[in-house]
Amino acid sequence: MKFDISYIFDALPRLLEGALITLQVAILGFCFSIILATFITIVKTSFNSRIFNGFIAFYISFIRGTPLLVQIFLIYYVLPVFGLNLAPFPAGILAITLNSAAFVIEILRGGLASVPKGQFEAAKSLGISGYALWWKIILPQTFITSIPPLVNEFTMVLKATALLSVITVVELMRVSQQIYSANYHPVEVLSATFIIYFLMCFVVSRSSVFLEQRFKVKRS
Amino acid sequence: MLEYQIFFDYFPMILLGFWLTLKIVVCAIALGIPLGLILALGRRSNFIPISFFATSFIELFRNTPFIIQVFLFYYVLPFYGLRLSAEYVGILALAAFGSAYFAEIIRAGIDAIPKGQLESARAIGMTDWQSMKNIILPQTVSIVLPPLTNQTLTLIKESAILSTITVHELTMTGLMVQGETFRPFEVFIMVALLYWALNETIASIMRRIEKRYSRNRKQNKIVRSKIDIIKSSGFSR
Amino acid sequence: MKPNFLEIIDINKKFGNINALKNVFLNVSKGEVICIIGPSGCGKSTLLRTVNWLTPPDSGKVILKGEIIGSDTGKMTFEQNNSLNAFRARIGMVFQQFNVWPHLNALENVVRAQIVVRKIMRDEAEKKAIKILNEVGLKDKIDEWPDNLSGGQKQRLAIARSLAMDPILMLLDEPTSALDPELIGEVLSVLRNLVNEGMTMLIVTHELGFASRFGDKIVFMDAGEIIESGPPNTILKSPKTERLKLFLEKLSLTSL
Numbered sequence: 165m166k167f168d169i170s171y172i173f174d175a176l177p178r179l180l181e182g183a184l185i186t187l188q189v190a191i192l193g194f195c196f197s198i199i200l201a202t203f204i205t206i207v208k209t210s211f212n213s214r215i216f217n218g219f220i221a222f223y224i225s226f227i228r229g230t231p232l233l234v235q236i237f238l239i240y241y242v243l244p245v246f247g248l249n250l251a252p253f254p255a256g257i258l259a260i261t262l263n264s265a266a267f268v269i270e271i272l273r274g275g276l277a278s279v280p281k282g283q284f285e286a287a288k289s290l291g292i293s294g295y296a297l298w299w300k301i302i303l304p305q306t307f308i309t310s311i312p313p314l315v316n317e318f319t320m321v322l323k324a325t326a327l328l329s330v331i332t333v334v335e336l337m338r339v340s341q342q343i344y345s346a347n348y349h350p351v352e353v354l355s356a357t358f359i360i361y362f363l364m365c366f367v368v369s370r371s372s373v374f375l376e377q378r379f380k381v382k383r384s
Numbered sequence: 385m386l387e388y389q390i391f392f393d394y395f396p397m398i399l400l401g402f403w404l405t406l407k408i409v410v411c412a413i414a415l416g417i418p419l420g421l422i423l424a425l426g427r428r429s430n431f432i433p434i435s436f437f438a439t440s441f442i443e444l445f446r447n448t449p450f451i452i453q454v455f456l457f458y459y460v461l462p463f464y465g466l467r468l469s470a471e472y473v474g475i476l477a478l479a480a481f482g483s484a485y486f487a488e489i490i491r492a493g494i495d496a497i498p499k500g501q502l503e504s505a506r507a508i509g510m511t512d513w514q515s516m517k518n519i520i521l522p523q524t525v526s527i528v529l530p531p532l533t534n535q536t537l538t539l540i541k542e543s544a545i546l547s548t549i550t551v552h553e554l555t556m557t558g559l560m561v562q563g564e565t566f567r568p569f570e571v572f573i574m575v576a577l578l579y580w581a582l583n584e585t586i587a588s589i590m591r592r593i594e595k596r597y598s599r600n601r602k603q604n605k606i607v608r609s610k611i612d613i614i615k616s617s618g619f620s621r
Numbered sequence: 622m623k624p625n626f627l628e629i630i631d632i633n634k635k636f637g638n639i640n641a642l643k644n645v646f647l648n649v650s651k652g653e654v655i656c657i658i659g660p661s662g663c664g665k666s667t668l669l670r671t672v673n674w675l676t677p678p679d680s681g682k683v684i685l686k687g688e689i690i691g692s693d694t695g696k697m698t699f700e701q702n703n704s705l706n707a708f709r710a711r712i713g714m715v716f717q718q719f720n721v722w723p724h725l726n727a728l729e730n731v732v733r734a735q736i737v738v739r740k741i742m743r744d745e746a747e748k749k750a751i752k753i754l755n756e757v758g759l760k761d762k763i764d765e766w767p768d769n770l771s772g773g774q775k776q777r778l779a780i781a782r783s784l785a786m787d788p789i790l791m792l793l794d795e796p797t798s799a800l801d802p803e804l805i806g807e808v809l810s811v812l813r814n815l816v817n818e819g820m821t822m823l824i825v826t827h828e829l830g831f832a833s834r835f836g837d838k839i840v841f842m843d844a845g846e847i848i849e850s851g852p853p854n855t856i857l858k859s860p861k862t863e864r865l866k867l868f869l870e871k872l873s874l875t876s877l
Binding site: 167225226228229230231232233234235237238241242245319323324325326327329330337340341344350351354355357358361362365366369 | 459547
């Protein structure tokens with residue numbers, strides 16, 4: 165057998181459609197994970213409850229200590245046992261969200277640590293608290309300093325979505341498998357898929373520099 | 385509602401999968417770290433074809449999902465006439481994936497050594513490789529050890545993906561047991577706990593080593609020389 | 622005519638648009654001590670670093686005992702690279718920032734290159750290292766780690782490391798500039814011994830006192846060029862050029 169480039173061109177339209185789904189899943193999962201992580205971070209810092217913080221530490225350790233694939237299986241196979249039947253797509257998003265949130269919490273913790281303590285005190289002495297304190301003062305600073313690790317985390321999420329193919333979410337990886345199981349040319353189809361993933365991740369990871377620059381200008 | 389019987393009945397089988405996971409990861413690291421070192425030195429090379437190849441390899445493997453790398457290895461190797469069992473394909477894929485990350489860690493470690501160290505080695509007549517081996521790499525080891533350990537933990541987790549090409553490691557075993565018992569909760573919790581325990585064990589050992597190292601850094605020379613032995617055995621031989 | 626011990630012929634080096642070295646010629650006889658002075662950024666360190674090809678110049682030649690260390694532009698061949706390492710092994714170099722190897726103890730700092738570069742047996746190398754460490758006054762620091770040494774001790778260790786290679790030429794790049802004033806003396810006294818033993822040396826230095834007492838010749842550089850050179854008395858007492866006069870005035874002002 166020879167490497168036949170025509171199979172790549174035949175597969176390309178469907179692969180690109182799959183890439184769009186991949187982006188969709190990644191963006192959705194990442195947004196939910198940021199929301200969840202931000203919420204947890206605020207609760208953690210504001211209430212400083214030992215039980216809550218202990219639970220979060222346990223959750224982070226579990227997520228970081230076990231393979232995402234196993235987490236996906238846990239959610240996909242175990243939730244129905246409790247009577248919660250999720251379709252592959254929402255189950256996949258849920259798995260990505262729960263996984264990524266654990267990492268984003270750690271990133272935000274780092275970002276928060278770089279916000280000077282005096283900012284909290286200054287705000288309090290001015291009578292700013294609660295919603296305004298977080299939304300107007302603390303979070304913007306936290307997120308701006310966290311841009312590079314957050315961009316990195318997004319590429320992680322982008323790569324992680326490929327695992328959802330095992331629970332039949334029809335994203336890029338799954339589309340690619342469908343194509344080559346029909347035309348029996350896995351090498352060509354997988355090579356094309358590989359390149360598409362590379363381009364997506366490479367562009368995203370290089371955008372970190374651009375984003376940093378942009379927000380620096382805005383700040384000054 | 386938990387069926388405890390499953391834990392007892394299937395634990396030996398699961399443990400067998402765990403053992404294969406361990407073996408695969410150890411082999412992948414044994415292959416991946418030397419390969420990573422070669423890639424790191426290649427990327428720093430002044431000879432453009434070599435640095436281009438090393439850079440491409442590193443960036444390609446770092447910017448794509450491991451699962452597609454696994455499938456590519458699985459189909460591409462036989463395409464070019466190399467027929468290996470799934471386990472060996474898995475080890476090769478995991479080693480290649482890991483080496484790209486190892487390479488970047490080692491490169492960062494080398495860059496962290498002050499320039500004068502290499503200059504003084506070159507000025508006294510050492511070749512590039514002699515300077516690397518005697519002066520630069522031994523100093524790099526203590527810098528790269530924590531991130532290398534972290535990357536090892538990642539490899540353990542990523543090895544679960546080898547289940548998709550039917551390597552009978554821990555996750556695959558879990559899937560098989562779940563297919564027999566239809567008790568996903570018990571099975572996957574068991575699998576997850578094993579991964580978690582392994583990760584935590586390695587992480588805590590590493591933390592202890594790091595702590596001791598930093599505490600004794602400026603202390604007596606016996607400890608320092610012991611560290612020196614650990615360091616030099618890590619790389620120069 | 623007897624060939625010179627070390628000949629530096631028409632060296633040019635640019636860093637970007639800046640002329641670090643411009644048409645530099647310098648002849649050194651055996652046993653001569655040359656002190657190179659000049660304002661910072663005048664190219665004196667670069668000159669020193671071209672002698673052992675650590676910073677390859679854009680053009681020019683360096684000849685040691687009639688053999689070419691390096692010449693011309695572009696890449697050197699494999700054989701040239703090998704002979705370059707052999708040259709470097711015989712040319713000791715001492716850096717401003719010491720550059721001792723922190724992962725090796727004092728003894729091993731002196732031993733390692735002997736074994737790796739000159740393929741000497743460990744016993745012999747250690748014997749020699751102990752003898753030299755003794756000479757530079759580090760006898761009781763043999764097992765010490767560089768982190769635990771003072772700046773002056775580190776620099777003496779760096780000198781010992783070079784001496785263990787039996788150098789026929791020493792290059793010293795501001796050997797005392799990174800030292801606290803009270804530690805300069807101990808390093809200078811080691812250097813004085815080297816002068817008395819007849820070592821050929823090129824020293825980039827700000828220590829005019831040392832230069833005038835032990836230098837056979839002082840070379841004044843500015844903006845990548847050698848402006849004046851001659852015996853210490855003429856250079857320091859009756860400078861011919863305006864630039865050297867200015868430089869000496871500034872230096873004497875700061876040392877007052």
